Amino acid sequence: MKRIAESTVRRLSIYLGFLEDAQDRGVLTTSSDDLAKLGGTTSAQVRKDLSFFGSFGKRGLGYSVPELAARVREILGLGREWRVCIVGAGNIGSALARYAGFAERGFHVSGVYDSDPVKIGSRWGAVTVQDTADLERDISAGRYDIVVLTVPSENAQEIVDRVVAAGTKAILSFAPVQLTVPGDVELRTVNMAMELEALTFALTNRPGRDKQ
Amino acid sequence: MKRIAESTVRRLSIYLGFLEDAQDRGVLTTSSDDLAKLGGTTSAQVRKDLSFFGSFGKRGLGYSVPELAARVREILGLGREWRVCIVGAGNIGSALARYAGFAERGFHVSGVYDSDPVKIGSRWGAVTVQDTADLERDISAGRYDIVVLTVPSENAQEIVDRVVAAGTKAILSFAPVQLTVPGDVELRTVNMAMELEALTFALTNRPGRDKQ
Numbered sequence: 494m495k496r497i498a499e500s501t502v503r504r505l506s507i508y509l510g511f512l513e514d515a516q517d518r519g520v521l522t523t524s525s526d527d528l529a530k531l532g533g534t535t536s537a538q539v540r541k542d543l544s545f546f547g548s549f550g551k552r553g554l555g556y557s558v559p560e561l562a563a564r565v566r567e568i569l570g571l572g573r574e575w576r577v578c579i580v581g582a583g584n585i586g587s588a589l590a591r592y593a594g595f596a597e598r599g600f601h602v603s604g605v606y607d608s609d610p611v612k613i614g615s616r617w618g619a620v621t622v623q624d625t626a627d628l629e630r631d632i633s634a635g636r637y638d639i640v641v642l643t644v645p646s647e648n649a650q651e652i653v654d655r656v657v658a659a660g661t662k663a664i665l666s667f668a669p670v671q672l673t674v675p676g677d678v679e680l681r682t683v684n685m686a687m688e689l690e691a692l693t694f695a696l697t698n699r700p701g702r703d704k705q
Numbered sequence: 706m707k708r709i710a711e712s713t714v715r716r717l718s719i720y721l722g723f724l725e726d727a728q729d730r731g732v733l734t735t736s737s738d739d740l741a742k743l744g745g746t747t748s749a750q751v752r753k754d755l756s757f758f759g760s761f762g763k764r765g766l767g768y769s770v771p772e773l774a775a776r777v778r779e780i781l782g783l784g785r786e787w788r789v790c791i792v793g794a795g796n797i798g799s800a801l802a803r804y805a806g807f808a809e810r811g812f813h814v815s816g817v818y819d820s821d822p823v824k825i826g827s828r829w830g831a832v833t834v835q836d837t838a839d840l841e842r843d844i845s846a847g848r849y850d851i852v853v854l855t856v857p858s859e860n861a862q863e864i865v866d867r868v869v870a871a872g873t874k875a876i877l878s879f880a881p882v883q884l885t886v887p888g889d890v891e892l893r894t895v896n897m898a899m900e901l902e903a904l905t906f907a908l909t910n911r912p913g914r915d916k917q
Binding site: 583641697 | 787795807851875881909910
């Protein structure tokens with residue numbers, strides 16, 4: 494398989510959201526034009542994005558919605574359940590633990606950790622907040638596929654080092670700070686300010702902007 | 706100015722984070738190699754990203770950190786304060802209102818709205834939660850530049866329609882649902898599942914992945 498740019502993966506996620514909505518509405522076929530509109534891109538780009546993963550659709554007939562949805566799910570690795578643990582039982586952690594969009598895509602929050610004695614032992618839906626001191630033990634036991642980090646910035650690198658040493662290969666961080674991981678660990682940082690900056694960039698530089 | 710891809714804007718945000726860290730540490734110059742490493746891209750891409758906005762740096766000498774930081778801030782529209790209102794005083798809203806990364810970049814949360822009588826009137830740091838019924842009045846009065854939407858999915862489009870009718874031109878939504886806005890309104894959707902999908906894609910498709 495060719496190398497895939499991160500922007501392509503993002504668009505695949507957007508296409509999938511649209512395809513799942515279409516499935517719910519009973520729509521059976523869609524076109525690269527439809528997908529392009531939603532992904533904020535061109536139909537040529539849609540065809541290129543999908544072409545990385547083999548041949549889809551029939552010229553003039555468009556794509557079969559259930560077929561394409563199943564294939565994009567598979568491409569994104571969503572054909573299985575992913576066990577997620579959240580480290581940091583604060584506001585963002587709490588919001589994520591309840592986030593409806595996770596379960597829909599097969600992300601199962603099966604552990605929450607915090608070092609605050611007041612929070613340890615409290616129930617968060619189906620899970621009980623555990624002591625961060627037990628994190629390495631549980632990760633080493635293979636209990637989680639993905640670690641979501643919602644601790645304060647000043648603690649983030651320390652937790653990253655600990656979970657990586659215990660065997661974690663995928664981390665999603667919400668701490669607004671640069672983190673370092675070994676080359677075989679996948680790290681993504683969600684930066685809320687970055688999302689606002691995409692807006693202020695667009696507001697400041699209109700017209701002449703490109704939504705792609 | 707040429708049209709700028711969204712992926713370029715994202716990288717500019719990442720470069721800026723690094724440049725500001727470098728400034729704090731007293732570092733005076735940087736190279737496209739350094740910026741590339743942090744942006745998960747190549748030095749050629751860094752030079753291309755920056756070339757959209759004029760000529761930067763001196764061959765062999767690299768970039769002046771304060772100069773480049775100031776220019777990227779200006780490009781991203783961060784040379785001013787942006788007044789943000791949050792609609793939906795739940796967990797995500799609360800986390801965002803306290804998010805340290807916002808103030809650093811000039812985003813000032815100056816209003817929070819909810820329709821729950823229990824929440825209306827409660828203090829969130831410097832702001833008091835107001836009734837969503839007053840949203841149109843305050844937006845029409847020009848009190849906010851950006852609306853951040855943290856309401857449940859089923860209410861999201863209704864609030865979008867209301868704030869757009871009242872004059873909002875920039876919306877950041879955390880509802881995991883497709884929203885429709887007129888062409889002159891900037892809408893960004895933060896989809897937490899999408900961030901996890903970038904991880905599962907990488908986990909599923911290694912090796913042969915591209916971090917760009």
